[in-house]
Amino acid sequence: MALEIRHLRAICAIAEAGSLSQAAAALGMSQPSLTSLLQRLERQIGAPLFVRSHTGVTPTPVGEQTLRRALTLLVEFDRFESDLLGALGDGPVRLGSSQMDCLPTFVERLDDALPGLDVTVHVEPSSSVLAQALARATLDIAVIAMSDDQEVPLAKHLGHRVLFSWLxxxxxxxxxxxxxxxxxxxxxxxxxxxxxxxxxxxxxxxxxxxxxxxxxxxxxxxxxxxxxxxxxxxxxxxxxxxxxxxxxxxxxxxxxxxLKGDPMRMRLVLAWRKERLTWDQAENVYRAVMTSYTRHAMASTPFRTWWERRRDSQSWDGLVDFFRAAGS
Structure with a gap:
């Protein structure tokens, strides 16, 4: 079996979701199909990429190495594809967003993120509506909040990056x-x-x-x-x-x-139409969202107190890296 870009995306999706079922939903395929694809990849590589357990999947040492290289390749491929397709047409860039309290700060940063472009902003509480609007090309880029235990499929032709894997x-x-x-x-x-x-x-x-x-x-x-x-x-x-x-x-x-024990979580994802924005433009918007959210978060007394109590906890899952600079 020849290695393809879709195989790299599958590896990254599994690692990101920590679950074959959630990764399958994100990729728009069935779990048995994804499981079969992973098994074929592991046979071809000659080593398991993930350890399966009742709580989900975690990368093996070989999986970690493969994941690092896959992410590097996908970043370059997505940059190439976006730059090849991206040619902003007439009219404003149509940005959609879930309801976020940092939105005013984020909007202020859009002029620097997309210099020389007019940007309209549509706030929509439904992540499904935002995803569908991108698929139908009625939006060009969107910041989408999703419940951690629910999957909102994104069209395969869209570019996307995870802003926060969990909040x-x-x-x-x-x-x-x-x-x-x-x-x-x-x-x-x-x-x-x-x-x-x-x-x-x-x-x-x-x-x-x-x-x-x-x-x-x-x-x-x-x-x-x-x-x-x-x-x-x-x-x-x-x-x-x-x-x-x-x-x-x-x-x-x-x-x-x-809420005690964090019984509910959410994640934030940035998705965009590759034919409408280049990789660099999407990267600028990504940084604008990250900066706005982290600074807004650290200015919030409830969030900052929660963060200070968990910044050294193993359950923090790397989120501290996003907030350390804003909190210092």
């Missing part, structure tokens, strides 16, 4: 809530609360909430639906609680707290 999900609760005085909140202690449903429920965010609360021993009572982010006034009024992005600001009447 914790926090909770917004009323300032006068009995749990507001603590550093973190046990999800089980919110069993009797009225909840604001997460945005983009068709993406699996509601499924993720229900799965996490099921593990905590209850079913959430979803009383409010506020897809455009208007739920914080309900929280401040003492009428509801809501999952929030970890950098969400605290407002009068509302506090933001980590």
């Amino acid at each position: 914790p999900v926090f909770v917004g609760i009323p300032a006068r809530h009995r749990l507001a005085g603590g550093f973190e909140v046990d999800l089980a202690d919110l069993a009797d609360e009225a909840w604001i449903g997460p945005p983009g429920p068709e993406d699996g965010s509601l499924t993720s909430l229900r799965a996490a609360t099921h593990r905590a021993g209850f079913t959430p009572r979803i009383r409010f639906e506020c897809p455009n982010g208007g739920g914080r006034h309900l929280i401040a009024a003492g009428q509801a609680v809501q999952l929030v992005e970890p950098t969400a600001p605290e407002l009068p009447g509302m506090v933001v707290r980590p």
Whole structure:
């Protein structure tokens, strides 16, 4: 079997996801097909690339070496492909984004990231809608937030880079809530609360909430639906609680707290149309998002406190590398 670019992408996807099922979903193929492809690769190489366990897959030493070289090759190939195809046409660059509290800072940096270009920004709570808009060419580039245990497939012709492989999900609760005085909140202690449903429920965010609360021993009572982010006034009024992005600001009447044990996680991905933006342009946007998010995160008291408590923990999974510079 001749080695192909798709095989390198499969290796990288498996390592990134830590799971064959999630990697298969990201690649748009079935898990048995991906498993068969991996087995053929391992036979050709003559050594296992991943160790399988009930918790997922981790690279072997040979897998680590293969992964490093695959990533280097893919970066160069994607750069070549993007530069070959990328020729910005008439009209503004259409950027989509999940709801992020760092968005104003990010938008300010877009002029430097894409000099000389007009950029329009569309904020969309649904990651599926953003992915579909890219596939249909109604958006050119997007910052997409995904639940860690759910997969939003991206069209194969799109370029993409992971911004953050995982981030914790926090909770917004009323300032006068009995749990507001603590550093973190046990999800089980919110069993009797009225909840604001997460945005983009068709993406699996509601499924993720229900799965996490099921593990905590209850079913959430979803009383409010506020897809455009208007739920914080309900929280401040003492009428509801809501999952929030970890950098969400605290407002009068509302506090933001980590969930004990990080039972829910999210990740951020940048995706773009290769025929619309070159690799260097996508790289500039990538750096603008990373810089905006990290600086915004470290200016957030709840997030910074959470980070300081975990920066030396093995469970930190390398996230400290993203925030160390912003925190120093």
